[in-house]
Amino acid sequence: MSGWNVADRCGTLRADQELAEFHELQRTAVLSSFHYHHARLVEIYCVERVEQLLNDSEILTQRVRTLARPNALEGVGACEAPRGTLFHHYKIDEQGLIRWCNTAIWR
Numbered sequence: 253m254s255g256w257n258v259a260d261r262c263g264t265l266r267a268d269q270e271l272a273e274f275h276e277l278q279r280t281a282v283l284s285s286f287h288y289h290h291a292r293l294v295e296i297y298c299v300e301r302v303e304q305l306l307n308d309s310e311i312l313t314q315r316v317r318t319l320a321r322p323n324a325l326e327g328v329g330a331c332e333a334p335r336g337t338l339f340h341h342y343k344i345d346e347q348g349l350i351r352w353c354n355t356a357i358w359r
Contacts, residue, residue: 264304267297322348335359 260269271294277287305311322344329340336359343352 253353259297262298262301264296264297267294267300270294270297322346 255291260271262271274287274290277290277323310316325345327341331340333336336357339356339358341354342350345351
């Protein structure tokens, strides 16, 4: 990848063409917030790959797909970010639906 952002290809013709154009914006990784919308366009084209995967009959085999079930009805997490530490606190029901959520940033 030699200094590019995370991906060097997307896997579909249109997405790869758009990504190549995106990489031409700077000589190294594209970091400017000015280019965020262009990056989102590349991601939208990646939906083509999602469609290909969803239309693949192998995607539904037991080897690929598993059913997730709640293993706890409450969970707390923290994530560091430049703007501060983000805390997440969730409570779910037996079906895994979020019934209560509290998030806070500690600076």
